[in-house]
Amino acid sequence: MSVHVPMAVDSRTRSEIEADVVADYRASSPRSAALHEAARKVMPGGDTRTVAFHAPYPLAVAEGQGCRIQDADGRTYIDLLNNYTSLIHGHGHPGVVAAVSAHLPTGTAFPAPNEAQTKLAEIIVDRVASVDMVRFCNSGTEAVMNALRAARAFTGRELVIKMEGGYHGTYDDVEVSVHPDPRDPASGPDHAPIGVVGTRGVPRNTTENVIVTPMNDVDAVSRLMRERGDEVAALIVEPVMGSAGMLPADHAFLEALRALTLEHGALLIFDEVMSFRLEAGGVQEHYRVRPDLTTFAKIIGGGFPVGGFGGRASVMEQFDPLGPTPLWQSGTFNGNLITMAAGVAAMEAYPPSEVARINALGERLRSGLRDTLAENDVEATVTGYGSFAGVHLGAREVRSYRDAAAVDKGLARLLHLTLLLEGVYAAPRLMMCTSTAMNEKTIDDVLAAFGRAVNGIRPALAA
Ligand SMILES: Cc1ncc(COP(=O)(O)O)c(C=O)c1O
Structure with a gap:
């Protein structure tokens, strides 16, 4: 109408x-x-x-x-x-209100596992075909930070590629070319943008480890991967760019990213902090492209602060505290009862x-x-x-x-x-x-x- x-x-x-x-x-x-x-x-x-x-x-x-x-x-x-x-x-939402209210009088956060964590993890693993295992944190920013850490540890490399205009939270490494002014020569030409630090206070040398490429430009990313692919730990992309203006990726572009990262031994990370709501299994279900890692936040917390990241077991198992050299990932409120209970209720009401x-x-x-x-x-x-x-x-x-x-x-x-x-x-x-x-x-x-x-x-x- x-x-x-x-x-x-x-x-x-x-x-x-x-x-x-x-x-x-x-x-x-x-x-x-x-x-x-x-x-x-x-x-x-x-x-x-x-x-x-x-x-x-x-x-x-x-x-x-x-x-x-x-x-x-x-x-x-x-x-x-x-x-x-x-x-x-x-x-x-009545289901979320009931789930949260049930826990409020008897304790909201303990430094211990709880049933709701496993339940929410099961829901995500069941829904998202590429995710074997998941961990929780308190924001999308942290989810991205941990996913990049996992990728760097897994590959032994440091370089990250992100999209120009891609938003992945306020972690220093991803504050590169979030809102660059395309008219500024420092941002480079349309098909070969140059990474610029997005806000004062982020170390200028961040752009040495994080470089950018234009979304939906297969030639540009292919060129970049030909030149530097063997240094790349991860390529991170929002399958639908949110902050940049609700811009869906082309199928062919995501397929090319998958092929290029496999070819060069880099990990592909889909940031589905925003786009997870778009299909039951995340928008990756629609694109039929399986990333190595996926980041979550927003809807999985039922209205409470949340983040989550998950993916291939071989990458996620690096965080196993019983493993030989476990990766550190902690947070006082990680997996707290209120967020987890609200998340379970919200996801169950979202078939x-x-x-x-x-x-x-x-x-x-x-x-x-x-x-x-x-x-x-x-x-x-x-x-x-x-x-x-x-x-x-x-x-x-x-x-x-x-x-x-x-x-x-x-x-x-x-x-x-x-x-x-x-x-x-x-x-x-x-x-x-x-x-x-x-x-x-x-x-x-x-x-x-x-x-x-x-x-x-x-x-x-x-x-
Ligand atoms: C795609 C994407 N990644 C990461 C984030 C950061 O999430 P948070 O605000 O929970 O730190 C956002 C927030 O809007 C986002 O849209």
């Missing part, structure tokens, strides 16, 4: 529209503004999660139920972000039928977004797969990180604030996802709001 609201003549300039939207936003969120001011005194910028921050200040969220959340001023929103794709069931249902909702969302944008004469690309959607405003068709990086970010932020005013909660970069708490009516409500938002700022979008 799409919505086309006939436009009254609106002669405002883009900056007038931006000023109006920000004024409306401020007027509708005084409590969030006050909370932000208080937070600024004790946290830099009043923030503790850079990706979720946006100007003038983010809404403080007070509570959520199902697919709806409520801000500190009592306004409700359809939650189309689900804590950056991690809340597969939205908020307050293949539910995966298919919310993927179909994702398709309904993407096609409705495309129709609404086209009917309002707004040039844009809508990307995604399954339950994911990304909106990229501008004439340039978005197929790669460099395409996505070229879009007008200010325009995306303007549409994001306007969507909030219309009751839809998406990421500031216009990333969206569906959840099992939604149905077709929810998506139609989102599309109606999206139509109003687009129409409300149309002169800015069409400029």
Whole structure:
């Protein structure tokens, strides 16, 4: 479904529209503004999660139920972000609530194994064909860090290849070319990008051990592997790039990565922190490519902090504490009862039928977004797969990180604030996802709001 609201003549300039939207936003969120001011005194910028921050200040969220959340001023929103794709069931899922509540009075974390750990590990091993064994940690960042450590230990090599624009968390080694500016000559040309450290504070020599290649460019990665393949410990890739803009890999590219890593004795790591939700066995099931290692997080914790990594027994067995020279992987809250119990409940409530249902909702969302944008004469690309959607405003068709990086970010932020005013909660970069708490009516409500938002700022979008 799409919505086309006939436009009254609106002669405002883009900056007038931006000023109006920000004024409306401020007027509708005084409590969030006050909370932000208080937070600024004790946290830099009043923030503790850079990706979720946006100007003038983010809404403080007070509570959520199902697919709806409520801000500190009592306004409700359809939650189309689900804590950056991690809340597969939205908020307050009864199964998750019951599982967690059962443990709260009797202890949440012990330095000891528990039944729920094994259960969650069994669920992952049963679902993901390439995973024989798994271990848990507390974030996707840690999952990636441990997977790279495992690969380096297994191969005795240090070099890692990642995709330009690939996001794998905030571990120093993967903070290379996450959001490089393609216009900066330091980033190199399109088909031979040069790794650049993503944030100050990461050692500059990180780029000696971590190099980049463009997603979906078989020639470029083949060339790189011909030149340096025998030094490569691991090639890490998100099969659907999330942070870069919900950009699915080409089948042929992932197949080429598998062949090249096998040829050169390097390990292939699929970062499925985000994409695991896209098929019951992870999106690798759809691509029919088996990596050596897979990283997990987000949905497997049922709404609690989590990470996991797993794969071939021969690689994972390096962590066996009874082995001759075990790899170290520890964490105070690894496998804690609350996260594990919530994860088991969340995964049990996410059978293949539910995966298919919310993927179909994702398709309904993407096609409705495309129709609404086209009917309002707004040039844009809508990307995604399954339950994911990304909106990229501008004439340039978005197929790669460099395409996505070229879009007008200010325009995306303007549409994001306007969507909030219309009751839809998406990421500031216009990333969206569906959840099992939604149905077709929810998506139609989102599309109606999206139509109003687009129409409300149309002169800015069409400029
Ligand atoms: C593909 C991918 N890998 C790793 C991470 C890092 O996970 P976390 O935020 O749990 O550290 C993310 C987070 O969004 C991600 O999308």
